[in-house]
Amino acid sequence: MATRGFRYYASNASKFIRAVAAVHLLHTYVLEFAITGGLSMLPTLHTVGDHVFLDKYNHRLGRDIKVGDVIVISKPTEEHTRICKRVAGLPGDIVYCDAMPKAPTRAAGMPDDLVGLSTGVTNGRTGKYIKVPEGYIWILGDNGMASLDSREYGPVPKALVVGKVLWAVYWGPFDWLPSWPRQIGSNIEATDLSIADFLPTTPSRR
């Protein structure tokens, strides 16, 4: 039996490289499936176990986003990290920057020496109205009490936007199967979920 020569391995390796590059291209520029976590987007997204579909093709670099969209951006103050928040202001909008209490920042996982430290952009502007500059957006987490967002970072450049969240699939850590996908965003139909459905021991009220 002839041994497998260089051509066999080379052709398989080149097919592998091409396949990986094609998947990477789709994943980075078209659609991505990402895992979210944290308290800052309650009740829209669960604390743990929510998997979201990001539309990158239409909304990378902040194209075509509107107020109310849930988007994922690169975190301004940390590299290789992304955060998921809701757009609250577009360029030219006037937004209100409310004061962020220091204690919830601690709850969100910040080390003690950085609690209350701001990026300097909104320093001195809490409690004031801010006009969002051209090319920037104002983002807010749905759970204002435990969210690091534009009240801390200031207006965020649109170029940091990675994609817009379209659907979320909840697969809880103790669930056998994932839940049905649900739409996320500003134009969703009203669901019959309430905050009570996200609490572990409270029965849902209608």
Next chain:
Amino acid sequence: MSSISSRFVCRRLRSTRATFRYTAKTVLIGLSWVPVIAYVANHVVWIGVIDGSSMTPTLNPETNGLAKDVTLLWKFNAKNYSSYKRGEVIVLRNPRDPEGTVVKRIIAFEGEEVRTRFPYPESTVIVPPRHFWVEGDNVHSIDSNTYGPIPIGLVTARVQTIVFPLGRWGSVPTAGGRDPRSVVVGLSYSRYPKST
């Protein structure tokens, strides 16, 4: 008779369908390499033509706007904050226009206090975590003095090598920024948490 005529008969060696299949197959194989080239162009290195005069005289020293420098854009390791040195020329997305990119020089890093130039509204600024203070070499450049410190997420590539014109082929000098009036004064953050 038949032997003489067979010498002058033109025979198709391949059917039209076979040629079509061969062409289609070659084209598809060629297209399948496009994502690989796209990956290299976006994550390793690509060629960039520098536009504008904000980095004069380091880049685009001709002021007539016709001669544009061609440089290598190193995208490998571009999003790694600690890999940048003071004075490196970088390409970043324009904070005021997400579709465009600008080329500037890094002046200051996170936690450093920068003395700003006109038209920045405050006289000193502490650069936030994982942000850069960038300025163009030209006095008239629109840079951090207009839009403030920029986050690492906006940085796309490093400009290290000029490819064309051949007379200035070579590395882009790290010293060449405007006179160090915007000089770093001290570190205000003692540490920054590592990402988990």
